[in-house]
Every structure is written in C-alpha cells, then in structure tokens.
Amino acid sequence: MSASSFADSDPWVVYPGGQGAGAGKHIVFVTGDDEYRSEEGMPMLAKILSVRHGFKCTVLFAIDPKTGQIKPDHQTNIPGLQALDTADLMVLFLRFRELPDEQMDRIVKFTHSGKPIIGLRTATHAFNYSRNKKSKYRPLSFNSGTPRGGWGGLVLGDTWLNHHGHHGRESTRGVVNAKYKTHPVLKGVTDIWGPTDVYGVRKLPADSKVIVHGQVLAGMKPSAKPVEGRKNDPMMPLVWTRAFKTESGKTARILATTMGASTDLQSAGLRR
Structure with missing residues (x-):
C-alpha cells in the first residue's frame, strides 16, 4: 500500500480512480476472514483495478476497536461501510462475521439495491449470528433455514457445505465450461x-450459469494430476453467475467463486 492510499485517521484504504474502463466507477471491497488473507489479497486487486483500469477502489477491513489495527479474526467490527452508499459494485470476502445492526444496515441496503455483487471463497458463509441472537439480521447467518443458507444462499445461491477437496493436500484446477467459453x-x-x-x-438455483468447474488435484502444485474417482465426477461449480431478485424488485447481477485466497490470486487467470 502506498502512503498516499489512506488517511491516518481512517482504518481503510482508498485507491483513486483515473482513466480507463473504470473511470467514474467505485468498487468497495469488504474483507474479513481469518484463514485466506482477504486483507492482503483484496488491496492487491484493488490497486490493479485502480492503476490499470481507472476504478476508484475502497478496501474495508476487520478492525479491533481497542487498537485500531486490522485483526482478521475480529468478527464484530468493519468500519467505513458508508462507502457502499456511493459504490457501483460490492466485492464481499467475509467469513462468519457478526456485525452490529448499524453496520449490517449498509451491507443489506446495497444487497437489495440492484447493483452487482461479487462473492469470494467464504462469502457463502459470510455471517454467523451466534452472540446476538435477537439481531434482526440473524436470519442471514450461514446456517439459517429462512432464507435457506442465510445471505450466501439468498444472494450467491449456496452456503457453506464442506471441503470437497482435502484441505491442504488437494489443490484446484479451474476447468472452463465449454457452454460458456465466450462469457465476458x-x-x-x-x-x-x-x-x-x-x-x-449443493444444487444451485436454476438461473445459475456455472462458467468454471473445480477439478480436484492430487497435490499442491499446478502439475498435479486430477484425483480419480467420484471427487471429479461430476466436478463441483467453481465460478458461477446468477440474477438475484432483490426486495426492491430490482435484479442484481451476481458473480460467485469458491476460490479467492491471497495465494490463489497468484494465478493470472483467476485475477482476470
């Protein structure tokens, strides 16, 4: 992060817009997970979008209110969500957050605005209201029954299920669905x-378009062979799009992927 990217008083980062396809557009990245380093990967993506494509990008973080420092496993505080009021796109990379209602108000307002949303990796299980069970946003918990799967199920099309590949032993190859090979x-x-x-x-909503499937590899290098047997027959959805009908009556374009860790983003194909 460059020194000019943030103000000392603000616990978030802003990369200015410029010339290019993104001129005049504002993207807000909402980060907060304690495993996949969204607080590292999202600023990198934001700077690429700012410098190379001209988007204004704001990156928000999980902040420990006692220290004012980024603390990925602090589940109850993400300051700066008012940035969503001027956002054209929200990129959400959260895991098991339990935000106060006044912060969730901003996320939910954007969710139902009809503007596009991208959900990365753990966004399927972004929220878990285990402390404040009286919160009006408890139904958005990942294990909610109504709506099924909470925010992830409602918006992205699914919630947390399991590690289909062996965590830490089996990596992922993205296999393009030939049906959508010309997708933008x-x-x-x-x-x-x-x-x-x-x-x-699980089975995604009928309107979903799976544009990339996830092939489980028998190892942690790109050269690893695909795992034989049922894990890859059929392959799981890895990247999909869908149309989310919001409470406002507007339809929001959704892109979801179960990849997105900072280490995944070394792949130029995934970054694109």
Whole structure:
C-alpha cells in the first residue's frame, strides 16, 4: 500500500480512480476472514483495478476497536461501510462475521439495491449470528433455514457445505465450461489454478450459469494430476453467475467463486 492510499485517521484504504474502463466507477471491497488473507489479497486487486483500469477502489477491513489495527479474526467490527452508499459494485470476502445492526444496515441496503455483487471463497458463509441472537439480521447467518443458507444462499445461491477437496493436500484446477467459453468474465483467461481446495456446492438455483468447474488435484502444485474417482465426477461449480431478485424488485447481477485466497490470486487467470 502506498502512503498516499489512506488517511491516518481512517482504518481503510482508498485507491483513486483515473482513466480507463473504470473511470467514474467505485468498487468497495469488504474483507474479513481469518484463514485466506482477504486483507492482503483484496488491496492487491484493488490497486490493479485502480492503476490499470481507472476504478476508484475502497478496501474495508476487520478492525479491533481497542487498537485500531486490522485483526482478521475480529468478527464484530468493519468500519467505513458508508462507502457502499456511493459504490457501483460490492466485492464481499467475509467469513462468519457478526456485525452490529448499524453496520449490517449498509451491507443489506446495497444487497437489495440492484447493483452487482461479487462473492469470494467464504462469502457463502459470510455471517454467523451466534452472540446476538435477537439481531434482526440473524436470519442471514450461514446456517439459517429462512432464507435457506442465510445471505450466501439468498444472494450467491449456496452456503457453506464442506471441503470437497482435502484441505491442504488437494489443490484446484479451474476447468472452463465449454457452454460458456465466450462469457465476458472469461475474456483473456487461459489458466486457473490455486492451492486452496474445492468447496462442496449443493444444487444451485436454476438461473445459475456455472462458467468454471473445480477439478480436484492430487497435490499442491499446478502439475498435479486430477484425483480419480467420484471427487471429479461430476466436478463441483467453481465460478458461477446468477440474477438475484432483490426486495426492491430490482435484479442484481451476481458473480460467485469458491476460490479467492491471497495465494490463489497468484494465478493470472483467476485475477482476470
């Protein structure tokens, strides 16, 4: 992060917009997980989008209110969510957060605005209200029955199920679905690989388009062979799109992927 990217008083980072396809557009990254380093990977993506494409990008973090420092496993505080009021796109990479209602108000307002949303890796299980069971947002917990799967199930199309690949032993190869090989999301993508494992995914909503499947590899290198047997027959969805009908009546474009860890983002194909 460059010194000019943030103000000393603000516990978030802003990368200014410029010339390019993103000129005049604002992307807000909401980070907070305690395993996959969203607080490292998302600023990198934000700076690429700012410098190379002209988007204004704001990156928000889980902050320990006692120290004012980034603390990925602090589950109850993400300051700066008012940035969503001017956002054109929200990128959400959260895991088991339990935010106070006044912070969740901002996320939920954007969720139902009809604007596009990208959910990465653990966004399927972004929220878990285990402390404040009287919160009006408890139904958005990942294990909620109504709506099924909470925020992840409602918006992205699924919630947390399991590690389909063996965590820490079996990496992931992205296999493009030939049916959608000309999809705009795949423009310039030639290879997708990451060291994180494939997540299990239930049956996605009927409107979902699985544009990349996740092939489980028998090892932690790109050269590893595919695992034989049922794990890859069929392969799990890895990247999909869908249309989310919001409470406002508007339809939001959704892109979800169960990849996205900072180590995954070494793959140029995934970054694209």
